[in-house]
Amino acid sequence: MKHHSPEAEGPRFPDSTIRRLSLYLRFLQEADRTGAETISSSDLATRGGTTSAQVRKDLSLFGSFGKRGLGYSVPELLRELHQILGVDRPWRVGLIGAGKLGSALSSYEDFRRRGFEIRAVFDSDPQKIGKRWGEVHVIADADLEKVLERESIEIVMIAVPAGAAQALADRVVASGVHAILNFAPIRLRTPDDVALRNVDMAVEMEGLSFALTNR
Amino acid sequence: MKHHSPEAEGPRFPDSTIRRLSLYLRFLQEADRTGAETISSSDLATRGGTTSAQVRKDLSLFGSFGKRGLGYSVPELLRELHQILGVDRPWRVGLIGAGKLGSALSSYEDFRRRGFEIRAVFDSDPQKIGKRWGEVHVIADADLEKVLERESIEIVMIAVPAGAAQALADRVVASGVHAILNFAPIRLRTPDDVALRNVDMAVEMEGLSFALTNR
DNA sequence: CTTACATTGTGAATGTTTTCACAATGTAAG
DNA sequence: CTTACATTGTGAAAACATTCACAATGTAAG
Numbered sequence: 001m002k003h004h005s006p007e008a009e010g011p012r013f014p015d016s017t018i019r020r021l022s023l024y025l026r027f028l029q030e031a032d033r034t035g036a037e038t039i040s041s042s043d044l045a046t047r048g049g050t051t052s053a054q055v056r057k058d059l060s061l062f063g064s065f066g067k068r069g070l071g072y073s074v075p076e077l078l079r080e081l082h083q084i085l086g087v088d089r090p091w092r093v094g095l096i097g098a099g100k101l102g103s104a105l106s107s108y109e110d111f112r113r114r115g116f117e118i119r120a121v122f123d124s125d126p127q128k129i130g131k132r133w134g135e136v137h138v139i140a141d142a143d144l145e146k147v148l149e150r151e152s153i154e155i156v157m158i159a160v161p162a163g164a165a166q167a168l169a170d171r172v173v174a175s176g177v178h179a180i181l182n183f184a185p186i187r188l189r190t191p192d193d194v195a196l197r198n199v200d201m202a203v204e205m206e207g208l209s210f211a212l213t214n215r
Numbered sequence: 216m217k218h219h220s221p222e223a224e225g226p227r228f229p230d231s232t233i234r235r236l237s238l239y240l241r242f243l244q245e246a247d248r249t250g251a252e253t254i255s256s257s258d259l260a261t262r263g264g265t266t267s268a269q270v271r272k273d274l275s276l277f278g279s280f281g282k283r284g285l286g287y288s289v290p291e292l293l294r295e296l297h298q299i300l301g302v303d304r305p306w307r308v309g310l311i312g313a314g315k316l317g318s319a320l321s322s323y324e325d326f327r328r329r330g331f332e333i334r335a336v337f338d339s340d341p342q343k344i345g346k347r348w349g350e351v352h353v354i355a356d357a358d359l360e361k362v363l364e365r366e367s368i369e370i371v372m373i374a375v376p377a378g379a380a381q382a383l384a385d386r387v388v389a390s391g392v393h394a395i396l397n398f399a400p401i402r403l404r405t406p407d408d409v410a411l412r413n414v415d416m417a418v419e420m421e422g423l424s425f426a427l428t429n430r
Numbered sequence: 431c432t433t434a435c436a437t438t439g440t441g442a443a444t445g446t447t448t449t450c451a452c453a454a455t456g457t458a459a460g
Numbered sequence: 461c462t463t464a465c466a467t468t469g470t471g472a473a474a475a476c477a478t479t480c481a482c483a484a485t486g487t488a489a490g
Binding site: 279283 | 437439
């Protein structure tokens with residue numbers, strides 16, 4: 001029954017837990033579509049590739065949502081997870097980089113479906129500026145600050161070459177954005193109050209290379 | 216001086232360590248380009264966003280490569296990291312999914328530069344089959360097994376919609392491939408002896424959403 | 431050769447995450 | 461109402477990862 005109390009320094013939640021909550025949310029949506037009323041921690045575990053104890057521990061960090069002997073109510077847990085993850089409302093997203101990867105990101109249906117709405121696309125290439133990209137026009141990097149503010153962008157995705165990423169990140173942060181998803185193969189330096197996630201495909205490939213080599 | 220011995224069950228290396236080794240490797244390559252002869256654990260730490268003790272601990276899992284009082288020889292540590300990560304030789308990679316994301320992946324220069332060579336691209340769309348994609352032609356999914364074997368593919372990247380991913384993964388595994396990089400928003404089930412990494416962009420975005428919500 | 435200094439390699443301490451295991455509590459059937 | 465059963469929530473234990481702290485060992489200068 002322990003909810004996190006309104007302490008000066010709030011509790012810190014493991015990153016791994018947050019990732020798993022995202023996965024649970026997905027299975028719940030799936031289960032909901034098939035009309036399931038309730039779901040047990042082991043159901044969630046099997047699909048999420050973890051254990052039922054882990055599922056219960058993860059959820060118990062945020063409250064007690066289940067019924068002993070029965071499991072969790074699908075609609076209720078759906079509501080709770082949406083709220084915990086903050087996806088109970090849409091987010092305004094900016095995308096920097098209108099190359100191939102940017103193109104893939106801007107048309108990625110899963111983002112829109114989950115409430116991540118790309119409201120601005122930026123690029124430095126004059127050839128691309130002004131072109132229609134989905135529902136928005138490509139904007140010059142030079143106008144970054146102006147447009148981030150005008151469009152109230154809350155999350156920025158960076159999909160540019162490594163050499164350009166840090167300078168752009170600095171400008172994004174200076175514009176008051178507090179969340180960045182970085183696809184450039186470089187470790188960005190940002191202040192502590194900026195949430196930063198990296199999608200580093202080369203690192204992932206090298207992880208596979210390592211696994212194949214050491215068997 | 217402790218090297219890993221040839222035991223029946225080899226030591227297990229933390230995933231987090233392997234990821235960091237990739238980052239160290241990058242920074243070393245950069246340092247090498249600027250002509251640096253040696254580098255200290257704290258140099259590596261600053262760029263990698265960690266601590267010098269962590270760097271030394273990571274490296275010490277694989278051997279002792281440094282010189283007390285001096286640091287690490289850049290060329291030597293480069294060689295060692297290449298070998299540890301298994302990127303001292305090229306890898307033959309297959310790509311399933313010739314959509315926007317597949318397109319971005321197949322032209323991603325960082326892969327080629329690091330020795331990940333895409334030797335085959337697959338898609339189910341008859342419209343796309345036969346078209347030139349970089350240096351290869353798009354091949355029908357139906358020929359997956361045949362071509363994976365013919366091209367001696369060692370690593371497969373899956374960039375298809377969630378609904379198609381598991382069935383394709385099963386076929387990939389059955390064809391003897393032991394490493395998969397999955398971009399589909401689904402948790403694939405694979406045997407234990409298959410190395411699997413996921414790049415899940417929706418999960419990353421929800422992590423940012425969570426961070427922004429809980430501040 | 432000796433001293434001053436830098437930096438590694440690594441046990442031990444600490445911190446974090448996962449797993450275990452079971453009392454608590456709910457349902458359902460007789 | 462009682463019994464049989466399922467499943468949660470959670471302390472405690474175990475496993476795992478990071479940080480500390482310092483002896484060991486190298487360089488370089490006088």
